[in-house]
Amino acid sequence: xxxxxxxxxxxxxxxxxxxxxxxxxxxxxxxxxxxxxxxxxxxxxxxxxxxxxxxxxxxxxxxxxxxxxxxxxxxxxxxxxxxxxxxxxxxxxxxxxxxxxxxxxxxxxxxxxxxxxxxxxxxxxxxxxxxxxxxxxxxxxxxxxxxxxxxxxxxxxxxxxxxxxxxxxxxxxxxxxxxxxxxxxxxxxxxxxxxxxxxxxxxxxxxxxxxxxxxxxxxxxxxxxxxxxxxxxxxxxxxxxxxxxxxxxxxxxxxxxxxxxxxxxxxxxxxxxxxxxxxxxxxxxxxxxxxxxxxxxxxxxxxxxxxxxxxxxxxxxxxxxxxxxxxxxxxxxxxxxxxxxxxxxxxxxxxxxxxxxxxxxxxxxxxxxxxxxxxxxxxxxxxxxxxxxxxxxxxxxxxxxxxxxxxxxxxxxxxxxxxxxxxxxxxxxxxxxxxxxxxxxxxxxxxxxxxxxxxxxxxxxxxxxxxxxxxxxxxxxxxxxxxxxxxxxxxxxxxxxxxxxxxxxxxxxxxxxxxxxxxxxxxxxxxxxxxxxxxxxxxxxxxxxxxxxxxxxxxxxxxxxxxxxxxxxxxxxxxxxxxxxxxxxxxxxxxxxxxxxxxxxxxxxxxxxxxxxxxxxxxxxxxxxxxxxxxxxxxxxxxxxxxxxxxxxxxxxxxxxxxxxxxxxxxxxxxxxxxxxxxxxxxxxxxxx
Numbered sequence: 001x002x003x004x005x006x007x008x009x010x011x012x013x014x015x016x017x018x019x020x021x022x023x024x025x026x027x028x029x030x031x032x033x034x035x036x037x038x039x040x041x042x043x044x045x046x047x048x049x050x051x052x053x054x055x056x057x058x059x060x061x062x063x064x065x066x067x068x069x070x071x072x073x074x075x076x077x078x079x080x081x082x083x084x085x086x087x088x089x090x091x092x093x094x095x096x097x098x099x100x101x102x103x104x105x106x107x108x109x110x111x112x113x114x115x116x117x118x119x120x121x122x123x124x125x126x127x128x129x130x131x132x133x134x135x136x137x138x139x140x141x142x143x144x145x146x147x148x149x150x151x152x153x154x155x156x157x158x159x160x161x162x163x164x165x166x167x168x169x170x171x172x173x174x175x176x177x178x179x180x181x182x183x184x185x186x187x188x189x190x191x192x193x194x195x196x197x198x199x200x201x202x203x204x205x206x207x208x209x210x211x212x213x214x215x216x217x218x219x220x221x222x223x224x225x226x227x228x229x230x231x232x233x234x235x236x237x238x239x240x241x242x243x244x245x246x247x248x249x250x251x252x253x254x255x256x257x258x259x260x261x262x263x264x265x266x267x268x269x270x271x272x273x274x275x276x277x278x279x280x281x282x283x284x285x286x287x288x289x290x291x292x293x294x295x296x297x298x299x300x301x302x303x304x305x306x307x308x309x310x311x312x313x314x315x316x317x318x319x320x321x322x323x324x325x326x327x328x329x330x331x332x333x334x335x336x337x338x339x340x341x342x343x344x345x346x347x348x349x350x351x352x353x354x355x356x357x358x359x360x361x362x363x364x365x366x367x368x369x370x371x372x373x374x375x376x377x378x379x380x381x382x383x384x385x386x387x388x389x390x391x392x393x394x395x396x397x398x399x400x401x402x403x404x405x406x407x408x409x410x411x412x413x414x415x416x417x418x419x420x421x422x423x424x425x426x427x428x429x430x431x432x433x434x435x436x437x438x439x440x441x442x443x444x445x446x447x448x449x450x451x452x453x454x455x456x457x458x459x460x461x462x463x464x465x466x467x468x469x470x471x472x473x474x475x476x477x478x479x480x481x482x483x484x485x486x487x488x489x490x491x492x493x494x495x496x497x498x499x500x501x502x503x504x505x506x507x508x509x510x511x512x513x514x515x516x517x518x519x520x521x522x523x524x525x526x527x528x529x530x531x532x533x534x535x536x537x538x539x540x541x542x543x544x545x546x547x548x549x550x551x552x553x554x555x556x557x558x559x560x561x562x563x564x565x566x567x568x569x570x571x572x573x574x575x576x577x578x579x580x581x582x583x584x585x586x587x588x589x590x591x592x593x594x595x596x597x598x599x600x601x602x603x604x605x606x607x608x609x610x611x612x613x614x615x616x617x618x619x620x621x622x623x624x625x626x627x628x629x630x631x632x633x634x635x636x637x638x639x640x641x642x643x644x645x646x647x648x649x650x651x652x653x654x655x656x657x658x659x660x661x662x663x664x665x666x667x668x669x670x671x672x673x674x675x676x677x678x679x680x681x682x683x684x685x686x687x688x689x
Contacts, residue, residue: 334455
């Protein structure tokens with residue numbers, strides 16, 4: 001077992017008692033309730049409790065109530081196949097551009113939700129079923145990725161530069177730019193006896209609203225009923241969801257233009273029908289995170305065998321997830337400037353040892369064509385890191401993957417992730433954007449004075465700029481929740497240092513009022529940059545600053561924040577953090593309705609339904625429903641199906657000069673995050689004695 005920085009906190013302050021599979025910190029942490037009207041403003045240090053003797057069991061009961069609402073077929077969270085939708089409601093535009101699409105994120109939240117259900121009830125059937133559902137529908141099968149056997153690890157892909165503006169696409173392929181060797185492919189194929197990739201694609205049209213119909217097992221189904229692998233974002237960081245052209249992951253040129261949709265994105269001498277998938281690493285890592293806890297809880301219940309097969313699959317998922325560590329074109333990491341000048345990587349020197357924004361793989365549909373490709377990503381966002389998953393994949397014997405180098409890779413990655421958080425921590429405590437190994441996605445020269453982390457450049461808002469990827473507080477809650485879990489399990493001193501400062505920054509920004517009233521940070525504003533990283537003498541980042549520009553009642557983020565604070569309080573005995581967690585949970589439950597937990601949202605961004613989608617001159621094609629794709633097309637014009645949505649009149653009125661529409665959304669991930677946080681509180685603080 002790897003030993004990381006520092007030893008766990010002494011047992012005199014972190015004594016652990018196990019009762020029926022629950023962890024209870026018995027020193028310094030008191031279960032609390034909040035009187036109505038209390039405003040919480042913490043400092044990250046222990047404070048007198050607001051009220052002693054609360055029965056934390058209430059939160060577990062509320063977990064079961066919310067779980068039943070989520071799983072009730074009448075409430076609309078799931079498709080007929082049992083796939084979780086992005087949201088119950090259909091007219092919603094976020095990363096998915098329709099509510100009845102889904103993401104790998106949603107599948108991972110389902111797996112986590114069912115792991116928590118197993119902890120509470122001892123029934124592990126739903127957990128195993130959720131993994132099987134994900135494997136059936138969101139991991140492309142062999143028939144969906146048919147030409148992997150032709151993949152050449154010494155030539156992973158042909159280089160094409162990225163651009164900061166969609167109007168600079170399609171991007172020209174350039175075979176003269178050297179690319180590095182893929183050090184994983186042969187090891188993985190040898191370990192698992194297949195050239196196929198065991199990883200989730202990120203986006204699925206569950207109800208086949210677009211009509212591409214490439215159901216798993218029938219990769220070019222063409223209007224077949226059922227879930228369809230699709231993609232949207234392809235054209236650099238300025239391409240918001242409002243500027244995308246949705247297209248099939250399997251493009252046989254049935255739809256789009258003469259070359260399907262390929263020549264919207266890539267400039268090539270000739271085009272071939274092909275398949276291609278993109279992985280969102282944070283989702284696969286969340287599934288591993290859930291499997292880790294499932295294994296822990298089932299073992300505590302004396303029932304480890306009930307989850308053993310699924311946990312083994314999670315280890316395999318983690319094995320392939322290592323592709324997220326690599327530079328996009330497997331180039332050498334550090335001071336990588338110039339497409340032709342930056343050296344091609346060899347072995348593991350193209351690994352960033354962080355979880356980047358994506359990895360992708362594809363190939364020819366025609367088996368006789370004989371080609372396939374794989375790429376990583378050069379952009380690393382703090383919000384995607386998952387130290388708990390890395391800890392599991394490098395320390396837990398049930399989850400260390402079978403490939404010979406996987407455990408060591410994840411151990412190195414774990415250390416690198418925790419350092420990454422410390423490098424990006426602002427003077428106030430918030431965690432800044434990230435780093436990249438390819439400036440502007442084209443291995444360009446960054447501005448003079450740009451600070452670095454192991455030779456990668458500081459990137460204030462990596463991956464997307466509209467809106468900036470560093471401004472949503474949800475990334476803070478999601479990522480610090482994982483770090484808090486890791487700290488709870490390991491006692492890693494550097495993780496504790498980061499969390500101490502982060503919690504001290506967050507608590508004064510959280511308010512809990514009467515009943516359903518609460519507010520948490522929403523939009524963040526950043527300035528400056530961190531000091532260049534020196535692992536032996538980290539800087540104080542006195543030039544890196546964050547302010548909270550606005551607050552909101554985002555229920556999903558509030559659930560994640562409560563979860564993070566619960567784990568932190570359990571690890572440290574910090575009663576201010578525990579009070580805040582309990583107060584947020586009480587406020588969330590007070591916002592319950594028949595479908596779950598929700599608050600009303602004003603959507604001024606829906607004015608962008610009229611945004612023009614860039615289509616290059618000379619391109620003319622159609623969507624499956626006949627919507628024309630050509631220069632001048634808009635988000636709305638290539639999605640005319642929205643006109644039939646029952647909520648469309650509110651948007652149409654807004655587009656015609658009326659008031660911004662308001663909706664009450666029930667996002668699956670948000671409901672799951674809240675439910676998990678409720679059960680977590682009882683698991684950590686519930687005294688059954």
